[in-house]
Amino acid sequence: MSRAAIRFDNVTLGYDRRPAVHHLDGEVAKGSLTAIIGPNGAGKSTLLKGVVGALQPLSGKIGLAEGARSRIAYLPQAAEVDRTFPLNVYDLVAMGMWSARGLFGAIGRADRARIEEAIAAVGLAGFERRPIGTLSGGQMQRSLFARLLLQDASLILLDEPFTAIDEKTTADLLNLVRRWRDEERTVVAVLHDLDIVRRVFPQTLLIAREPIAWGETDSVLRPENLLRARRMIEANDPFALVCDRA
Amino acid sequence: MYELLAAPFVEFDFMRRALFGGIALALGAGPIGVFLMLRGMSLTGDAMAHAILPGAAIGFLIAGLSLPAMTIGGLTAGVVVAILAGLVTRYTALKEDASLAAFYLLSLALGVTIVSLRGSNIDLMHVLFGTVLALDDAALILITSIASITLAALALLYRPLVMECVDPVFLRSVSRAGGPAHLIFLGLVVLNLVGGFHALGTLLAVGLMMLPAAASRFWSPDVTGMILIATAIGMVSSAGGLLMSYHAALPAGPAIILVAGMAYIGSLFFGREGGLIYRLVPGRHLEA
Numbered sequence: 001m002s003r004a005a006i007r008f009d010n011v012t013l014g015y016d017r018r019p020a021v022h023h024l025d026g027e028v029a030k031g032s033l034t035a036i037i038g039p040n041g042a043g044k045s046t047l048l049k050g051v052v053g054a055l056q057p058l059s060g061k062i063g064l065a066e067g068a069r070s071r072i073a074y075l076p077q078a079a080e081v082d083r084t085f086p087l088n089v090y091d092l093v094a095m096g097m098w099s100a101r102g103l104f105g106a107i108g109r110a111d112r113a114r115i116e117e118a119i120a121a122v123g124l125a126g127f128e129r130r131p132i133g134t135l136s137g138g139q140m141q142r143s144l145f146a147r148l149l150l151q152d153a154s155l156i157l158l159d160e161p162f163t164a165i166d167e168k169t170t171a172d173l174l175n176l177v178r179r180w181r182d183e184e185r186t187v188v189a190v191l192h193d194l195d196i197v198r199r200v201f202p203q204t205l206l207i208a209r210e211p212i213a214w215g216e217t218d219s220v221l222r223p224e225n226l227l228r229a230r231r232m233i234e235a236n237d238p239f240a241l242v243c244d245r246a
Numbered sequence: 247m248y249e250l251l252a253a254p255f256v257e258f259d260f261m262r263r264a265l266f267g268g269i270a271l272a273l274g275a276g277p278i279g280v281f282l283m284l285r286g287m288s289l290t291g292d293a294m295a296h297a298i299l300p301g302a303a304i305g306f307l308i309a310g311l312s313l314p315a316m317t318i319g320g321l322t323a324g325v326v327v328a329i330l331a332g333l334v335t336r337y338t339a340l341k342e343d344a345s346l347a348a349f350y351l352l353s354l355a356l357g358v359t360i361v362s363l364r365g366s367n368i369d370l371m372h373v374l375f376g377t378v379l380a381l382d383d384a385a386l387i388l389i390t391s392i393a394s395i396t397l398a399a400l401a402l403l404y405r406p407l408v409m410e411c412v413d414p415v416f417l418r419s420v421s422r423a424g425g426p427a428h429l430i431f432l433g434l435v436v437l438n439l440v441g442g443f444h445a446l447g448t449l450l451a452v453g454l455m456m457l458p459a460a461a462s463r464f465w466s467p468d469v470t471g472m473i474l475i476a477t478a479i480g481m482v483s484s485a486g487g488l489l490m491s492y493h494a495a496l497p498a499g500p501a502i503i504l505v506a507g508m509a510y511i512g513s514l515f516f517g518r519e520g521g522l523i524y525r526l527v528p529g530r531h532l533e534a
Contacts, residue, residue, distance in 0.1 A: 052419055074419040085284060085412045086468050095409055098420045103405060131467050132412075151420075 004065065005030045005155050005186040006051055011060035012243075013043065013050045019058060020046040022210045023245060028203075030065065031184040033177065035191045035201035035217065038229055042208045044190040045077065048157045051188070064155070071099070073153035075144055077160050083133050089143050090128040093119055096150025118146040123172055138169040145173050156180060158189040162196065174200055194221060208232030254492040260379050261488060267381045267445050268484025268502060270389045271454055274396035274438045276477030279459030280469065281400075281431065284411050288456055289343060290331075293350035294432075295439045295452040297327035299357030302373060302443060307364050311372065313384050317440055320448075324436035327353060357448070376447030376499045378488075385444045392441040396434050403427045408469060446499045453503035454480050461510040464517020479509045 004027040013021040021043035028034050036044045049055040050062055052074045064072075073096075081092075094115050097107060107115075119125060122142040132140065141161065148156060158177075162170045177200060180187050191197050197204055197217060204220040206212040208229040213220040254261045282291045301323025302316040309315035327349050334345040361370045381389075400407070406427035409417040417424045442451030458479035462472040487502030494501075515522050 054415075054418060072419065074415075076415045080415045081413045082411060086463075086466070086472065087408070087412055088468065091468075092412070095413070095416060098405075098409075103421070103423055104402070147416075 003030055004028065004063070005032070006065075006188070007061075007063035009061040009063065011050065011062055012058045013046050013055055014058050015046075017058065019043075019243070020209065021050070021207065022243075023060070024207070024211050026205075026211070026214050028186060028188060030186055031181070032186055032203050033181050033201045034186075034188045034203040034205060035197040036188060036205045036207065037191055037194070037197060038207040038212075039232055042229070042232065044207065045159050047207070048074065048159050048188070048190060051155075051157060071152075071154045072157065073148045073151040073155070074157045075148060075159060075161055077163075081132070081140070081144070083135075083140070085132070087132050088129050089119065089124060089132060089135070090115065092132055092143050093146040093150065096147035099151050099153070114150060118149040119143075121149060122146040122176070138165050141165055141173065142169065145176055149176065153185065155186045156188070158187065160190050160192065162191070162193065170196070197221070250493070251489065254489060260381075261492065263381045263386060264378045264445075264488050264498060265485055267378060267386055267389050268454075268488065269481045270386070270393045271438075271442050271445060272458070272477055272480025272484055274393035274434075275442060275455040276458055276462075276480045277400050277473045278396060278435055278438050279455035279457075280462060280472045280476050281407055281411075282435065282455065283459045283463065284469070285407075288460075290346060291435060291439070291452045291455055293331070293346035294324055294328060294435055295443075295448055296350040296357075297353045298324045298436070298439055298443055298451075299373065299448040300353050300360060301326075302440075302448065303357045303360035306369070306373065307360055311369065313382075313388065313444065316373075317388065317444075320440040320443055321436060323353070324439060325433070328432045328436060372447070374447045374449045375497070376443065376445050376450060378445040378498045378502065381445060389441045389445065392437050396438060399430060399434055403430060407431060446502065450499050450503050453506060454483070457503065457506035457510045458483065461506075461513035461517075464513040464519050464521045467519055479506065483509060 006028040008024045008026050011021065011024045012019045020041075024047070036047060038044055046055065050057055051064075052072060094107065096118070097111055097115070101107060101111065116125075116128075119128060122145050124139065124142050124146065127135075127139065132143070135143065145161075161173065165173070174196065177187055177189070189201065191201070198221065202217055203215070204217040205214045206220050206225055206229055209232055212229050213222075213225045255265055279291070282288055298320040301319035301321070303319070304323075305312065305315035305317070305319030331342065331345050331349050334340055335342040338345075357373070358370065361373050406417060406421070406423040410424045410427065414424065438455065439448075439451050442454055445451075446454060458476040459472070461479050462476035465475050466472045483506035484502050486505040488498055490496060490505060491498040491501035513521065516524075518524060
């Protein structure tokens with residue numbers, strides 16, 4: 001058993017043979033907090049999709065710690081939930097019980113207590129019966145974090161969790177991230193706010209289609225690295241040749 | 247009152263059978279309609295209803311107005327079109343609604359042509375608009391079996407069906423049940439349409455599915471409530487439509503759908519969940 005929660009082995013991910021993430025090597029240690037940063041179009045979300053298994057690598061291999069595939073919790077970028085669906089906060093959060101109860105398992109009294117607890121932990125007590133269509137952006141994100149809490153996952157992937165979220169909500173949700181760290185869960189989050197990265201995430205991966213730097217946050221966030229990332233070309237060369245790097 | 251509401255059913259066997267068939271249909275079609283609507287597939291139901299026609303027509307061509315032949319034909323055609331439309335959407339640039347519209351026009355024209363090859367205009371009317379007043383034992387058993395299968399299957403698939411509507415990415419991240427659940431659901435849609443087709447014909451079968459479902463959206467803020475309300479509206483429409491057709495000498499199938507349609511329009515105006523009147527005259531705003 002290695003200490004790695006995720007191992008990238010010369011991974012290239014992309015769409016239609018065009019790479020969005022190029023030749024990534026490295027490990028995310030178990031129980032670590034890792035931020036993924038980089039400009040728009042750098043391949044950050046693509047990388048998470050690869051880890052979840054929603055996207056097969058074009059080449060290379062993504063290895064997960066034993067049995068981890070079933071214990072991943074993934075929070076995609078905000079837009080994915082159909083907010084017009086007639087569903088209340090309680091039921092949305094209760095979906096997090098899927099990993100424990102599956103298709104047919106009954107939600108018992110203890111489970112209901114856990115659901116109430118998760119809703120309270122994100123500060124939404126009293127909102128259980130509110131339709132999700134009436135929630136603000138911040139409240140919606142809180143509910144989704146409550147669902148993550150219930151998933152009891154060993155690896156938690158967050159895609160821009162604090163975009164368009166106010167300071168108070170961000171601070172509350174960051175406390176949950178710290179709680180996950182204390183429970184020795186692995187958290188990987190795509191972020192844009194470098195201030196949050198410095199404060200909360202000890203490890204950082206800076207990518208711009210290719211990995212620019214990966215390691216201790218302070219050493220990654222040096223001006224020369226950030227500048228290199230910013231120079232990344234939004235390449236979509238119609239005459240691109242087949243990549244022959246090993 | 248008795249004369250108006252009960253006497254027709256007490257006196258006439260065919261009215262009782264029609265009422266029984268209508269109630270059984272509503273049991274299955276109500277929940278199916280709600281899920282079709284929530285999944286944004288209201289028109290899919292319509293298209294599949296038409297898709298059944300050529301299959302049923304081929305059954306008719308081979309065996310005349312025979313229940314098993316037309317059922318098997320309709321089921322086959324429905325499944326084939328559902329799969330074809332799915333494939334066209336997945337592998338070509340055409341969006342699903344366009345490919346469904348294409349299939350449904352084709353099916354309708356093909357079906358009518360096939361029926362006309364052998365039958366009279368009366369046969370054609372049977373196939374298009376059903377024979378709710380002439381349901382025999384076999385047809386009733388078929389309809390009730392379909393309703394039972396539907397309710398059992400929906401109970402089993404409830405979680406993945408709801409989750410796939412709300413948050414498909416989440417469902418995919420925790421389970422592979424989404425795909426199979428969707429296929430089984432499409433199968434249930436076809437089954438219910440074939441059941442409805444014997445009573446209401448291919449053109450109106452989908453009416454008892456979508457109209458109560460659309461009406462229920464105006465009364466309930468959650469899925470369970472919508473399913474119960476849609477089923478109830480379907481049942482009441484069946485009874486109301488049959489009574490209307492009896493007293494006013496109207497064709498029974500269209501009368502049932504008309505009553506369901508009135509329930510929809512009434513809900514549209516008076517519904518508590520976003521009905522028109524509630525929207526226009528919301529009352530003064532609250533403190534918090």
